[in-house]
Amino acid sequence: MTDLDRYSRQIRFPVIGEEGQRRLLASRALICGCGALGSVLANTLARSGVGRLRIVDRDFVETSNLQRQVLFDEDDVAAQLPKAVAAANKLRRINSQIEIEPIVADVDHANIMSLLEGVDVLVDGTDNFETRYLLNDAAVKLGLPWVYGGCIGAGGQTMTILPGETPCLRCLIQEAPPPDATETCDTAGILSPIINVIASIQAMEAIKILSGHREAIQRSLLVFDLWENRVLPMKAGALRDAGDCPACCRGEFPWLSGERGSHTAVLCGRNAVQLTQSAGTRLSLETLAEKLASVGRVTRNPFLLRLAVDDYLLTIFPDGRAIIGGTDDIPTARTIYARYIGS
Numbered sequence: 416m417t418d419l420d421r422y423s424r425q426i427r428f429p430v431i432g433e434e435g436q437r438r439l440l441a442s443r444a445l446i447c448g449c450g451a452l453g454s455v456l457a458n459t460l461a462r463s464g465v466g467r468l469r470i471v472d473r474d475f476v477e478t479s480n481l482q483r484q485v486l487f488d489e490d491d492v493a494a495q496l497p498k499a500v501a502a503a504n505k506l507r508r509i510n511s512q513i514e515i516e517p518i519v520a521d522v523d524h525a526n527i528m529s530l531l532e533g534v535d536v537l538v539d540g541t542d543n544f545e546t547r548y549l550l551n552d553a554a555v556k557l558g559l560p561w562v563y564g565g566c567i568g569a570g571g572q573t574m575t576i577l578p579g580e581t582p583c584l585r586c587l588i589q590e591a592p593p594p595d596a597t598e599t600c601d602t603a604g605i606l607s608p609i610i611n612v613i614a615s616i617q618a619m620e621a622i623k624i625l626s627g628h629r630e631a632i633q634r635s636l637l638v639f640d641l642w643e644n645r646v647l648p649m650k651a652g653a654l655r656d657a658g659d660c661p662a663c664c665r666g667e668f669p670w671l672s673g674e675r676g677s678h679t680a681v682l683c684g685r686n687a688v689q690l691t692q693s694a695g696t697r698l699s700l701e702t703l704a705e706k707l708a709s710v711g712r713v714t715r716n717p718f719l720l721r722l723a724v725d726d727y728l729l730t731i732f733p734d735g736r737a738i739i740g741g742t743d744d745i746p747t748a749r750t751i752y753a754r755y756i757g758s
């Protein structure tokens with residue numbers, strides 16, 4: 416029996432009421448990426464009583480995250496925990512009555528459809544356009560509502576997408592900008608208040624959708640600059656009406672088919688490259704630890720293995736995925752991976 420009393424202040428808001436709360440409790444959200452935006456999203460949606468939260472993230476907690484990623488603390492850094500696991504630990508202490516499903520993985524075209532199974536809304540906590548275009552492809556194909564959000568410096572933007580009804584991300588920007596054409600938190604930095612603003616709006620939009628109030632969603636692209644004190648709502652409806660969007664008008668989904676996008680990525684915000692292996696790869700971290708013991712300093716927990724060697728820090732996951740710290744050069748990262756883990 417769910418205790419509704421903990422949500423009494425939310426139920427008292429007349430549009431939500433007890434019925435809206437029951438709908439939230441019966442729903443499932445996928446939070447894609449649990450860094451800065453994802454932390455605020457997960458925290459807010461868990462406290463609001465979204466009954467099932469599926470949280471997927473590919474990364475682990477580092478000290479430089481703590482400035483803005485509100486779910487994590489120094490103990491998580493010391494324990495070398497993946498963000499999805501650290502988030503789940505914290506969220507279960509915040510609300511033990513909901514179901515938290517942490518998944519340590521990189522979202523790609525091979526796993527996105529299974530990650531979206533049984534999901535009522537998708538919220539964007541990612542840090543790159545390639546993944547967002549994949550999310551857009553999948554959401555438009557499924558007719559699933561999703562809430563886009565992104566931040567850089569002291570600015571950010573967000574838009575809610577109801578496929579078939581409002582413009583999608585490709586209506587807005589048909590082609591994903593090349594990775595080197597966009598600023599990242601590495602180049603432009605990031606101030607934490609903008610994250611709280613953007614993620615809070617995303618969470619509110621998710622709550623409207625899940626509680627059965629789609630009529631209340633924000634139908635413009637909202638652009639904020641908190642340093643310059645500007646908020647700019649941009650009407651985007653006409654973009655969809657033009658009728659030439661490859662995704663929602665022509666049903667083309669190249670990111671979902673794997674035709675577009677790659678799995679190798681220079682990670683946002685630090686000197687590191689992620690390398691992935693083909694689906695189905697399994698590594699024994701225990702065997703690997705024995706093999707690497709003479710090579711450098713090895714540490715391990717149930718979720719990942721870490722090897723410090725020369726100027727590099729390798730973090731290896733059981734699915735063969737690795738994050739090579741100490742370089743932002745993809746060929747160098749591949750060489751390091753082949754040298755110590757195998758090709």
Ligand SMILES: [Zn+2]
Pocket residue numbers: 582583584585586587655660661662663664
């Ligand atoms: Zn579209």
